[in-house]
Structure formats: structure tokens, C-alpha cells
Amino acid sequence: MGAKSVIGFQMARIARGEPELYERWRQELWRLFGDGALKPAVHGEFALEDAAKAHEAIESRSNLGKVVLRP
Structure with missing residues (x-):
């Protein structure tokens, strides 16, 4: 039913190659964690x-x- 899996990825590579994308994702993850949506x-x-x-x-x-x- 549309399930997704993430096997693995390197955030450091994204941070080096696409720093703006990394920063946007970082902020979103901390927001989700702060809201209790990410456990x-x-x-x-x-x-x-x-x-x-x-x-x-x-x-x-x-x-x-x-x-x-x-x-």
C-alpha cells in the first residue's frame, strides 16, 4: 500500500554537495522532533x-x- 523503505544514505554527502537542501531538511527534522511527530x-x-x-x-x-x- 505504498510503503517505502530507506536502506541507507549519507547525510554528510548531502551536506557537502547540497548545503541548502541539507539545512532545510535539518530544520524540518528538528521541528518534527520538537512537535513529537518524530520518535x-x-x-x-x-x-x-x-x-x-x-x-x-x-x-x-x-x-x-x-x-x-x-x-
């Missing part, structure tokens, strides 16, 4: 002391979302 998926939160465990989750590719380190 990043968080796989897990780790204390800073457990950074090695956080890296293990990323390196094993077991995370299904962001890995967050908390001070």
Missing part, C-alpha cells in the same frame, strides 16, 4: 561506564534502533 527508535540505553557493552551491541549488529550512552 527515534531506541534499542537500549547504557551508562557511560558500560560503553563497551554499547559498542558490542552496535558491532554485533543486534541493535534495532539507536544505542544511547547516559552520563
Whole structure:
């Protein structure tokens, strides 16, 4: 039913090649996040002391979302 997938892309490449487009997208993303319309998926939160465990989750590719380190 019109579903879309994004496999991956490089924002840094867009920022270098099309800075005006990058800035427009950046502002829109922060607006959506601020409005609560954009909710990043968080796989897990780790204390800073457990950074090695956080890296293990990323390196094993077991995370299904962001890995967050908390001070």
C-alpha cells in the first residue's frame, strides 16, 4: 500500500554537495522532533561506564534502533 523503505544514505554527502537542501531538511527534522511527530527508535540505553557493552551491541549488529550512552 505504498510503503517505502530507506536502506541507507549519507547525510554528510548531502551536506557537502547540497548545503541548502541539507539545512532545510535539518530544520524540518528538528521541528518534527520538537512537535513529537518524530520518535527515534531506541534499542537500549547504557551508562557511560558500560560503553563497551554499547559498542558490542552496535558491532554485533543486534541493535534495532539507536544505542544511547547516559552520563
